[in-house]
Amino acid sequence: xxxxxxxxxxxxxxxxxxxxxxxxxxxxxxxxxxxxxxxxxxxxxxxxxxxxxxxxxxxxxxxxxxxxxxxxxxxxxxxxxxxxxxxxxxxxxxxxxxxxxxxxxxxxxxxxxxxxxxxxxxxxxxxxxxxxxxxxxxxxxxxxxxxxxxxxxxxxxxxxxxxxxxxxxxxxxxx
Amino acid sequence: xxxxxxxxxxxxxxxxxxxxxxxxxxxxxxxxxxxxxxxxxxxxxxxxxxxxxxxxxxxxxxxxxxxxxxxxxxxxxxxxxxxxxxxxxxxxxxxxxxxxxxxxxxxxxxxxxxxxxxxxx
Amino acid sequence: xxxxxxxxxxxxxxxxxxxxxxxxxxxxxxxxxxxxxxxxxxxxxxxxxxxxxxxxxxxxxxxxxxxxxxxxxxxxxxxxxxxxxxxxxxxxxxxxxxxxxxxxxxxxxxxxxxxxxxxxxxxxxxxxxxxxxxxxxxxxxxxxxxxxxxxxxxxxxxxxxxxxxxxxxxxxxxxxxxxxxxxxxxxxxxxxxxxxxxxxxxxxxxxxxxxxxxxxxxxxxxxxxxxxxxxxxxxxxxxxxxxxxxxxxxxxxxxxxxxxxxxxxxxxxxxxxxxxxxxxxxxxxxxxxxxxxxxxxxxxxxxxxxxxxxxxxxxxxxxxxxxxxxxxxxxxxxxxxxxxxxxxxxxxxxxxxxxxxxxxxxxxxxxxxxxxxxxxxxxxxxxxxxxxxxxxxxxxxxxxxxxxxxxxxxxxxxxxxxxxxxxxxxxxxxxxxxxxxxxxxxxxxxxxxxxxxxxxxxxxxxxxxxxxxxxxxxxxxxxxxxxxxxxxxxxxxxxxxxxxxxxxxxxxxxxxxxxxxxxxxxxxxxxxxxxxxxxxxxxxxxxxxxxxxxxxxxxxxxxxxxxxxxxxxxxxxxxxxxxxxxxxxxxxxxxxxxxxxxxxxxxxxxxxxxxxxxxxxxxxxxxxxxxxxxxxxxxxxxxxxxxxxxxxxxxxxxxxxxxxxxxxxxxxxxx
Numbered sequence: 017x018x019x020x021x022x023x024x025x026x027x028x029x030x031x032x033x034x035x036x037x038x039x040x041x042x043x044x045x046x047x048x049x050x051x052x053x054x055x056x057x058x059x060x061x062x063x064x065x066x067x068x069x070x071x072x073x074x075x076x077x078x079x080x081x082x083x084x085x086x087x088x089x090x091x092x093x094x095x096x097x098x099x100x101x102x103x104x105x106x107x108x109x110x111x112x113x114x115x116x117x118x119x120x121x122x123x124x125x126x127x128x129x130x131x132x133x134x135x136x137x138x139x140x141x142x143x144x145x146x147x148x149x150x151x152x153x154x155x156x157x158x159x160x161x162x163x164x165x166x167x168x169x170x171x172x173x174x175x176x177x178x179x180x181x182x183x184x185x186x187x188x189x190x191x
Numbered sequence: 192x193x194x195x196x197x198x199x200x201x202x203x204x205x206x207x208x209x210x211x212x213x214x215x216x217x218x219x220x221x222x223x224x225x226x227x228x229x230x231x232x233x234x235x236x237x238x239x240x241x242x243x244x245x246x247x248x249x250x251x252x253x254x255x256x257x258x259x260x261x262x263x264x265x266x267x268x269x270x271x272x273x274x275x276x277x278x279x280x281x282x283x284x285x286x287x288x289x290x291x292x293x294x295x296x297x298x299x300x301x302x303x304x305x306x307x308x309x310x311x312x
Numbered sequence: 313x314x315x316x317x318x319x320x321x322x323x324x325x326x327x328x329x330x331x332x333x334x335x336x337x338x339x340x341x342x343x344x345x346x347x348x349x350x351x352x353x354x355x356x357x358x359x360x361x362x363x364x365x366x367x368x369x370x371x372x373x374x375x376x377x378x379x380x381x382x383x384x385x386x387x388x389x390x391x392x393x394x395x396x397x398x399x400x401x402x403x404x405x406x407x408x409x410x411x412x413x414x415x416x417x418x419x420x421x422x423x424x425x426x427x428x429x430x431x432x433x434x435x436x437x438x439x440x441x442x443x444x445x446x447x448x449x450x451x452x453x454x455x456x457x458x459x460x461x462x463x464x465x466x467x468x469x470x471x472x473x474x475x476x477x478x479x480x481x482x483x484x485x486x487x488x489x490x491x492x493x494x495x496x497x498x499x500x501x502x503x504x505x506x507x508x509x510x511x512x513x514x515x516x517x518x519x520x521x522x523x524x525x526x527x528x529x530x531x532x533x534x535x536x537x538x539x540x541x542x543x544x545x546x547x548x549x550x551x552x553x554x555x556x557x558x559x560x561x562x563x564x565x566x567x568x569x570x571x572x573x574x575x576x577x578x579x580x581x582x583x584x585x586x587x588x589x590x591x592x593x594x595x596x597x598x599x600x601x602x603x604x605x606x607x608x609x610x611x612x613x614x615x616x617x618x619x620x621x622x623x624x625x626x627x628x629x630x631x632x633x634x635x636x637x638x639x640x641x642x643x644x645x646x647x648x649x650x651x652x653x654x655x656x657x658x659x660x661x662x663x664x665x666x667x668x669x670x671x672x673x674x675x676x677x678x679x680x681x682x683x684x685x686x687x688x689x690x691x692x693x694x695x696x697x698x699x700x701x702x703x704x705x706x707x708x709x710x711x712x713x714x715x716x717x718x719x720x721x722x723x724x725x726x727x728x729x730x731x732x733x734x735x736x737x738x739x740x741x742x743x744x745x746x747x748x749x750x751x752x753x754x755x756x757x758x759x760x761x762x763x764x765x766x767x768x769x770x771x772x773x774x775x776x777x778x779x780x781x782x783x784x785x786x787x788x789x790x791x792x793x794x795x796x797x798x799x800x801x802x803x804x805x806x807x808x809x810x811x812x813x814x815x816x817x818x819x820x821x822x823x824x825x826x827x828x829x830x831x832x833x834x835x836x837x838x839x840x841x842x843x844x845x846x847x848x849x850x851x852x853x854x855x856x857x858x859x860x861x862x863x864x865x866x867x868x869x870x871x872x873x874x875x876x877x878x879x880x881x882x883x884x885x886x887x888x889x890x891x892x893x894x895x896x897x898x899x900x901x902x903x904x905x906x907x908x909x910x911x912x913x914x915x916x917x918x919x920x921x922x923x924x925x926x927x928x929x930x931x932x933x934x935x936x937x938x939x940x941x942x943x944x945x946x947x948x949x950x951x952x953x954x955x956x957x958x959x960x961x962x963x964x965x966x967x968x969x970x971x972x973x974x975x976x977x978x979x980x981x982x983x
Contacts, residue, residue, distance in 0.1 A: 068965075069966075070856070070958070070965060070966040070967065070968060071856060071902075071904075072952055072955070072968070073901070073902030073903055073904075073952065073953075073954065073955070073968075074902065074903060074952070074953065075952070081966075082945075082958060082966045083966060084960045084964050084965065084966050086617070087613060087616060087617045087620065087943075087960065088943075089943050089945060089958045089960070089966055201361060201365065202331060202365040202368065202369060203327055203331050203671065204324055204327045204328040204331050204365075204369045204372070205365070205368060205369060205372070207324050207327055208321055208324050208372060211320075211321075211323075211324070212320075244368075246360065246361045246364045246365075247361065248357070248358065248361060271561075273368075275364070275367060275368055275371065275383075291563060292561060292562055292563035293561060293562055294561040295561060296368040296371055296372065297368070297371035297372040297374070298372075298561070300320055300321075302561055303561075305561075306561040306563075309563065310563065
């Protein structure tokens with residue numbers, strides 16, 4: 017394995033969570049723009065159709081506001097916007113995937129949920145060095161399914177790099 | 192590891208002196224200023240010996256002893272009551288509540304250390 | 313006590329006198345009511361404890377006169393406590409005099425002078441006389457014999473029934489027989505003997521406690537009581553030998569405690585034992601239970617859900633034009649009540665934190681040779697439990713600071729024409745949805761010039777910096793800033809006001825400081841009542857809705873265009889009956905595109921901050937008043953400026969709750 021690639025163990029470490037005894041893990045894949053991404057199924061708490069969120073003032077574009085999840089106030093992040101493809105024109109067909117990150121609940125706005133993938137550890141490829149530079153560290157691995165390529169997201173890292181609301185000062189101008 | 196003593200007295204003077212004496216003798220000392228606080232302390236701190244005054248606000252020493260003895264984990268914890276001279280009735284009440292022994296105030300430092308050592312498990 | 317011991321403890325003398333002074337002052341307060349002729353249980357217990365503590369402390373330092381007097385005084389109080397004597401004017405007068413003498417003797421001991429020989433002698437005599445007269449029937453309490461057994465000991469309680477003698481039984485014979493089994497120690501309890509005129513010579517009033525040092529079998533002991541066992545309560549307990557040291561302490565049983573003793577302890581204390589139960593006033597702990605905080609939180613959450621579900625139900629009915637169903641009103645009321653009750657579980661008075669402060673002030677003042685009086689106001693103000701816990705450290709630190717840095721030494725104060733004694737006021741009050749805690753001292757105030765000089769010296773601000781008054785004061789919150797000229801062992805512990813501020817911010821609060829040179833300093837903590845129910849006003853700003861705390865709203869109005877003035881700096885003000893109030897367009901501040909910006913077209917909601925500042929919020933309109941459950945955004949976010957939290961409305965949507973204090977510091981984005 018090239019030193020420019022992440023080691024296999026690194027990749028597994030980033031995906032977190034255990035595989036079954038045959039080394040098979042399950043992922044939920046979803047589409048954002050033209051790309052397919054996947055996250056560990058164990059992190060997923062709920063999948064909801066898009067409803068209008070309450071906008072949080074003075075936040076980055078990818079913060080779509082908050083929604084009520086059975087009494088908990090959960091922030092929703094627009095992955096398309098986060099990946100630099102502009103804000104999602106959200107409709108009722110769009111989907112919010114509620115995931116647990118640590119002890120927080122977070123909603124991910126995606127275009128649609130595609131599939132549940134069962135993937136053996138051996139079939140998870142490492143991410144080429146070129147794409148793990150910069151803030152792309154949340155890319156944990158690559159799953160190849162037939163002719164499509166699905167990018168595995170490492171949620172912990174993704175939310176390290178996603179600035180949470182309030183981390184930057186409010187939009188103020190001096191009088 | 193040094194033994195842990197809980198000193199319960201509403202008088203700071205008395206707590207200071209007990210702590211000072213026992214710390215010098217190598218004990219680890221916790222303090223509480225009444226029975227209620229003492230019960231709170233033992234919830235979070237394991238203690239080997241408890242020394243308690245009798246007359247305290249909120250919860251007196253006799254009630255404290257009774258409360259402690261009612262909890263299985265403190266059945267066998269040595270509890271010494273601090274009484275003043277002539278406090279025979281208090282001593283009797285402490286004894287009835289399940290205290291292990293008594294120390295008369297004023298006490299000499301070496302006596303205090305001796306009796307705590309004696310009951311130390 | 314040995315001289316050595318006294319020397320070891322000499323260092324605690326100051327603590328003793330400081331504590332005694334506090335107790336004597338407290339006693340004075342409590343005895344004030346005695347002058348009106350009555351003294352209730354609580355007062356009496358407190359006075360008793362004070363006298364007892366002074367006696368115990370005095371004993372440690374060998375102040376014999378003080379111990380003797382306190383002992384007599386204590387005995388008098390004890391009789392009042394257990395009802396053997398009643399408070400009458402003579403007794404009341406005596407107690408007040410005794411308290412004076414006690415204070416005198418404490419003062420004498422502190423000054424290392426001996427009090428006049430006859431000090432208190434008349435009071436003592438009066439006490440003794442009174443006790444002798446009042447307690448003819450009061451036999452002495454049963455005294456348990458000391459258990460200094462070298463071999464196996466059996467303790468026996470023998471409480472004959474009143475008719476024991478009538479059945480031709482003779483206790484003396486029992487005792488004699490018992491004494492043949494080993495070394496016998498006997499204690500007789502005569503407390504049941506009535507007044508002479510009521511004595512029935514046929515009745516047995518006495519009972520005994522025996523300690524028998526013996527190798528005899530239990531069977532042999534039981535045999536002794538064979539004939540009386542139906543006419544008396546008899547119990548016995550075997551004690552393993554524990555050699556008692558010389559006087560001063562002793563052990564009743566070897567650890568571990570025997571199971572039966574523990575069981576016995578839970579039962580009613582035996583009749584022979586003097587009742588030290590505190591009468592009608594049960595200790596607070598027995599009327600409360602401890603509950604995991606997480607369970608309370610769960611309850612709070614669920615009730616919040618209930619409130620929301622109910623609001624949704626109501627809304628649903630309305631949207632179908634259905635009439636309000638019977639019973640929905642009472643369900644409303646019950647839900648509201650349930651919610652209040654659940655919220656109240658988490659609330660606690662700030663007293664628990666305040667209570668530590670008098671001692672702190674006393675200790676620190678004593679160490680610094682300062683005279684400081686602490687006045688506490690609003691101790692019953694309630695706050696969420698978790699908030700109270702977080703308050704403890706910052707308050708402790710600030711009070712310590714006030715004594716250390718705020719209050720001057722008596723000499724300096726006198727020179728400045730102030731009283732030698734400084735005053736610190738600790739005040740808690742609820743203002744709207746905030747708790748305001750103020751720590752105010754009448755000390756020297758903060759020297760702004762010195763602050764700036766120090767900040768420059770420490771490189772916190774560049775040399776030559778000129779700061780406004782408020783900015784200069786803010787320097788005390790700069791990390792690593794300490795203005796004490798020498799690092800004292802009191803405040804100079806490396807914990808600065810920056811840490812205090814961070815702690816306060818952590819619980820969503822803010823801290824402000826005001827100071828007038830020569831007159832004192834006031835710190836104000838503004839702490840939100842998180843996790844509470846808020847009476848709110850739902851307002852619309854474009855397509856967004858926000859909750860405004862109702863208590864902060866002064867009025868709302870649609871201004872005429874003549875009332876509005878644009879300032880050259882970019883802000884706007886509105887004139888309200890001659891006052892000029894700055895305007896803040898919420899649509900501008902929060903970037904809501906479709907919001908009304910011109911107050912003439914919308915509405916101005918005049919709000920007041922916790923510290924009295926006023927602000928006019930430009931909104932689209934008011935939707936209605938609503939009670940909401942505050943949900944923190946903190947779990948998911950760091951603070952969003954201008955927003956204190958969120959809530960869930962009847963339609964299930966989230967609405968953000970506005971933070972008036974923060975809004976006051978925000979400025980409008982230029983249009």
